Amino acid sequence: MEASVHQSFVAAVKANNAGGLKQSSFSRKTLRVMLYAKMFGFDMAALLIGPMLATNVLVALGYPRGDFYATLVVALIYGAIAMMRGVYSRDALSRAVEGIRRALFAFASATFMVLVVAFFLKSGAEISRLNFAAGTATAALLMIAGRIYFPRYAHRLAGGTLLDELVVMHGKPMRSHFGTATIVDADQIGLRPDLSDPKMLSYFGTIVQAFDRVLIDSRSEDHRAWALLLKGANVDGEILLDEANEVGAIAMHTFEGKDTLVVARQPLSLANRMQKRLLDLSVAVPLIILLLPVLALVALVIKLESPGPVFFRQNRVGRGNRLFQVLKFRSMRTDLCDADGNRSASRDDDRITRFGRIIRATSVDELPQLLNVLMGDMSLVGPRPHALGSLAGNRLFWQVDETYWLRHQLKPGITGLAQVRGYRGATVEATDLTDRLQSDMEYIQGWDIWRDVAILVNTLRVVAHKNAF
Template sequence: MNQIDPSSRFTPDAVRRFDDSGAERGGSAELGAFAKRVAAQYRMDTMSPVMVSGKVRILEFLLLSLSGVLALGLHFDRIGLDWSYVWTSLGGALLAVILLEFTDAYQMATLRNTLSHARKIAVVWSGVFALMALGAFFMKTSHDFSRLWFATWYAMGIVSLFGLRLVMSRLIRRWARNGVMERRAVIVGGGKGAESLIRSLEQQPDNDIRICGIFDDRGDTRSPPIVAGYPKLGNVSELIEFARVARIDMLIVSLPLTAETRVLSLLKKLWVLPVDIRLSAHSSELRFRPRAYSFVGSVPLLDIFDKPINDWDSVAKRAFDIVFSLFGIIVFSPIMVATAIGIKLDSKGPVLFKQKRHGFNNEVIEVFKFRSMYVDQADPTARQAVTKGDPRVTRVGRFIRKTSIDELPQFFNALLGSLSLVGPRPHAIAAQSHNLLYTEVVDGYFARHKVKPGVTGWAQINGWRGEMDTDEKIRKRTEFDLHYIENWSLWFDLKILFLTPIRLLDTENAY
């Protein structure tokens, strides 16, 4: 059968362009009482399997390195302090982790069942020593190392490996039972297709998917209220709110691939969520290219959208935020102190202004700014945008708004974690254009909230900053924000961060 590349059909642009009279503009309906109770029961302190396996890699590298150093300590009277042993320990540990990775020893199935894969682990660790011995032979350095040290390190290393993995296998099983380590999924679409999919998922021995319920736009006559023991919690519009409250990780659309119009209609509503979106393919006769699939056990799913900046990417971005936020606070502290003094001398009221804005996953956050308006004329809801020559703005306020100095306290937001340094700029909850909320102007506006908002962003350095007084400006800002989300990398963040001071010299739209 011919292979099909789904990327030509189900792309973010294709979904955004799709127009359906039943598709909503990124909003969500209020959840029913039962769905609210279900959403509220899930714990917040969860870990993804990717993060767990990554931490095992780090722990094994540290343990194996430490085993080599401790073996050196045990024979210190004979060997003394020789740094070549330390570097060899680090290199051997790194080689072991790489070989374990190549042999799929960090897959959840292996980590859950250490004893079943004991032979693989022993062979890899023995292979590391065989490769090191071969390398030392060819480099003619084998006589520089103690054989007793090698034997001690080998024994301590293999005990450490099995000890850690036995502990981790018990922990992983416990975390899977109590909900600490799971991927929460919702089935979109009911009926026979959903029942077949659920039965297939439940049969997988190493399944980390927790099905939280079913959502379907069809009535109970076409879509039963209970499917394979799971309740139908509402329609697709209600699913958007449920996914946010319950912190859903994955949406699995259980519809036939031939129902392209309905699939696109659903994706148009769902793509704004920061979740993985998969299309069930276990009962389809079509065969796509292998790279289009992901698997839960042996159940194939078509990858439609991936959650942006997920797992270790989120760890790297958070580290980036902490380092550069601290750097920014230190560098700009004189300017912030001078600004605070200027504000106090210019007008009565507090130095800082707090405004509620939409953050990641549509959550409401408080953003810090230097106060630039008279206290009695402040507009915390931002219903009335600041315009050129606005009488509500103080003398100092005009300068700090023009130069974006009023945004400097947001370094503290980024340090505390409510903002990222780089991302879509957060808008006030009630921000409007011509008496219309931004969500009413831009279709798919809430997709900007799939990542943390930022102190600066791709839209801002491309000229879309300041007053959003036309619908076109809102659309262009959203377009650049979505481009950033779909093309994120640390290098992209670094580029935006370093271009920001240069682009802020253009103050045409800032007042």
Template sequence: MKHDASHPFSRGAIQALPAETVPGVVPPLNSFAARTAAQFEKQVMSPSLLSGIWRLVEFALLLATAQLIYVAYVGPSHGSFPQYFLVSLLGAVIGVLGIQLGHGYEIATMRSRLKQVARVTMAWSATIAVVAVILFFLKAQSDYSRVWMGAWYLTGLSTLIAARLVLGMNIRRWARNGVMERRAVIVGGGEGAESLIRGLERQDDNDIRICGIFDDRNDRRSPPIVAGYPKLGNIQELVEFARLARIDMLIVTLPLSAEKRVLSLLKELWVLPLDIRLSAHAAQLRFRPRAYSYVGQIPLIDVFDRPLADWDVIAKRMFDLGIASLALLLLSPVFLATAIAIKLDSKGPVFFKQKRHGFNNRVVEVYKFRSMYHDMSDPTARRVVTKGDPRVTRVGRFIRKSSIDELPQLWNVILGSLSLVGPRPHAINAVSSQNEAFVEIVDGYFGRHKVKPGITGWAQIHGFRGEIDQQDKLKGRIEHDLYYIENWSILLDIAILAMTPISLLKTEHAY
């Protein structure tokens, strides 16, 4: 068998670890799959994120070289810095766009010395030509030094090529060491899986690392080892595996002719925050090119995309940090007044922590102001708070109705376990007023955990807050949560935050 850099066992990745050392592992995950999952807990660099960062790096390099040449040759005393800066800015933008149009930011190109040198040279040469033509038609070519323009071309090109060669060397090293890769799990063993694996191994620009195979079948169609990769368990175990390991993609290799089986699998797997693809490598059916994504020449049919990835995650995190920090500063008097009122009203601590379901169904601890008598507190939320609940203090009734008790969760936002906006985190033992578990009421309930939970959300501003005494209320909440996940944007987060104070005026279900 051919072992390449994407093969986990060729690097000694799977080491012997006792199952009990893997935190959070619970049945039904078997011990071998648990040991394997432990090897993939560490976050890796995303290829698409690296491409985006490198665009910014090259933009900065082109702009900086232009300014350095201006200072060295033209001189700040010339008084023409603004016009030179505008041309530099224009050239840097066109240069990055030109490299983008030439596919210069694809990882396959960035790994190849010859490809990236050729494409960067062509793109930067075309950029200088375009800038010169623009200046000609504006009749402004005499306002700029030709020595400056020529020196910018040569220096910019040399800088880009040197930086690219260093980057390419690092990308190849990161790929070998597993620092930059896309981690994938194959669903379905047998000939389909083997065909896909062999095809991936033949791709020079393959950034997929196969972490294992999962399949419900245990007959000859699905042997325990396929192309050197072990079968780690069944589909139920895959869901738990994907929550413990940092997996990016699920690739289903079952034949498309097995329609019922494929649909059944997708119904179980869509709740995971992963890219889900169908292997079209050995399929006879052919779709339009836009239906496919590719790993080298290997076609995959896109089924589900993770809701937030790469730059979306960064943008949402920066938004959360900025607004949460400002809110903590502005609301500090409210924090102080609430703490004093709680201490004067009843004995016990001001704050308490409660375990709730977080991103990817992981358990997180959220902070709240204490609203119940300390000796009657219910940290596991086994009993729903109802109207006139004797466990709730006088201050507690007010802060629960006004949602002031949720304000300490701003610290959770700062720490990264919650977001400002998202599906509300439910208690791990959440039940309705009829003592029915949420997961039993709504099919696909865990799909709401594909993003971080939030302090407020789309469901809350539409009135779905407080006690759940009817199944329709929970179903409506989940429907709104899934709508938010599928339609997320920073503008939607801003709109929800703006509407939250108004929605808090509706307190009929908050006890």
């Protein structure tokens, strides 16, 4: 009964999380992406049309027509910088001053780069200084005008707020004055802040993934547990407070006239997520094509050596603490496979087949996870996904450290910072886990696309590892 309630609520959340929108068929998240695309189109138009207008005016005044190539190069470089510097973000879309600041910074950077390159290539003489300066100024004015207009346009289109907001009431009377936010009673939908139940955390993660901002209104004694759930759910989360509380707050905010403590922020911006996904696809797709003969050969040997499926599927904890099925080449006898991961593989594990020892020692058994990357459940680089029954020192991982759930703010990875540091193999002692947790949190808090590249390169050194068995 509880499972059916969970499923029906999740379906309702996904279908009805856009209340208040003038275009009710879209969520506000989808609307923001559409607005980002419009902003980008407007910026490109400003960068190209602005110099054309300025040039035509100068020609009418008797000045010679300048070269247009520099303008095209500036526009291309601006687009790249804008994507990396958060020019198209919620803050830039909702606050005109912030939008202007970010756009002009990207524009100035692109212009400076073009001028520097022109100087070193000694092609500055080919660029009309007057035309270039007038075109740059005109484009900047058009961009400023667009940044003043877009926040008003966006808020009008979104019905007053650009965020899909969810308020979870727990142990308090239901309220109905939270504006356009979706309000749910945690008890009615079977939701509770139980850090010892991974399926409950997965349920919470599934609910909140449809929302931009999640607020918890609960009894003060439950604030810490809710805060930990929010921190690990890859969501912007806040606790509604009547008074201050020690929940690891990172900022103060307000909601409908009531103070809140901000306890969670998504670690990656939209631009960061786009960079990471682009890296995943640009590496995973060629690798799958290149390794197809190897994958086929491994699958054939597995089928010939022992009866059973080629792939081993197991529930693992993914981004936002949501469960997903990880794929691996089966390296154990079918009748002895551990579906929950209660027993870690050991060096002389009798469950492992002869060929299984080879593919585990060389990490070839992990290659099917490239398919998980394509499906979007995993990334090439990130905290390694763990099975629900994984133990460290005879205790479940989250019993060793309750902040364990925070490592799931990002997609799990085929490799990660912990792995290139040598933290692999069985977790016999509690320190075997805490060392990995420390590396995982360091990776999340200091994420950078070039660090992902460095980890991928360093992974080649540890593909065959003494602790891989």
